Amino acid sequence: MGLWDHVKPSTRPSTPVAIHRASDGSGLKFTWDDGQETTASARVLRQTCPCAGCVDEWTRQRTFDPETVPQDIRITDVVTVGNYALTPTFSDGHQSGIFRWETLRAASTPAPRA
Numbered sequence: 001m002g003l004w005d006h007v008k009p010s011t012r013p014s015t016p017v018a019i020h021r022a023s024d025g026s027g028l029k030f031t032w033d034d035g036q037e038t039t040a041s042a043r044v045l046r047q048t049c050p051c052a053g054c055v056d057e058w059t060r061q062r063t064f065d066p067e068t069v070p071q072d073i074r075i076t077d078v079v080t081v082g083n084y085a086l087t088p089t090f091s092d093g094h095q096s097g098i099f100r101w102e103t104l105r106a107a108s109t110p111a112p113r114a
Ligand SMILES: [Zn+2]
Pocket: 049, 050, 051, 052, 053, 054, 055, 094, 096, 097
């Protein structure tokens, strides 16, 4: 039995066809395969970090107060993880979060169409 037999999403998750980091690192912009464009600020992504250091793996509680994330936090680098996620490097040095596409789509907000 493969993984796919256990995980059957009702709809296929959206996949980004383009990921653009703002030149000042203030956020990311995604273009999704359904044509939607969304943006997420570096601060929101840092607050959303799903890594084991940021979310207790048993209680699912966030281990820090999101309000303590600096307003001026930046994303200094982004690497993709396989074809399902990406890992941003934040200006506070944090780079252990693996953000799945679903997480990014949920954390970002639709951008006005150009
Ligand atoms: Zn984290």
